[in-house]
Amino acid sequence: MADAPSSSIATRLGWMADKVGKDELRIFGALMWAAWSCGNMYLFEQTLPDATQLAAGYCRLVEEYRDYAKRVFPGGVGSVGCGSNGYWSPPALGWVKVNVDAHVREGVYVELGAVLRDHEGLVKAMAARKTRARWSSEVAETAAAVFGLRIAQEMGYRQVHLETDAMGVATRIKQGCQGYAIHL
Template identity: 25%
Template structure:
């Protein structure tokens, strides 16, 4: 990606994507519609803060001691993989997301919910797993 675009282009793009994601979440979870001009201004503010923070850093020349981590590892052929993720909203509210993929990474199904289950992370993770398993069962996937 960096071979076609400068690092600055990528940083600007990332700040815009972050601001769009943030405004989307405000609309979905808080019913707040943020005007596009405010989203763009927010992206520029994020970009400015990022640049200021990085201007104060001195580059370190440290070589990584381990290989980079892949974020998703495909299951064996004929096996499906269920991934769940949670996001804490406030108080006892959680956003839960699930994705089911095959061995080639093809998405077979995905869903999301907003649930109340208290502020305990382990309880929310267990709820997310239960919802994901139920979703897979509803899709006809047999364990």
């Protein structure tokens, strides 16, 4: 450990990645995530979580995602998938692309996110919302799409290219769009 760099966390993590296996690095990342969450809960919510239980839950979440990603992403964990072409492409001139996504923490909350970019790839807006709700992932993904479209509408955009990884939601939105020129 004496040869570990101390100039930044990034260089230290790079050094660590060369010294340990992928499994150990994943566990370390989950533990860092748990420590960060514990600190935030204490600072912002004045609660003292059970750090051991939280760390175990994060480690389990990382492993569950890894197993899921192996089944879903054709190129394996770390490749881009979910029905996309693997890279972001800009919308046509005069259009704005709205990328949306949702995260469901079952029985606790739902997080919605949206990023709006123009034809040059410049970010025009970013927004996130966390709400206490017990929604299915499909309802949450639909809410994320509505959230992103409302932001675009409030900013005055009428030519919108909506991008979501929820294929069922995209299909239903395509069938029901009125008053907007929307590409999915």
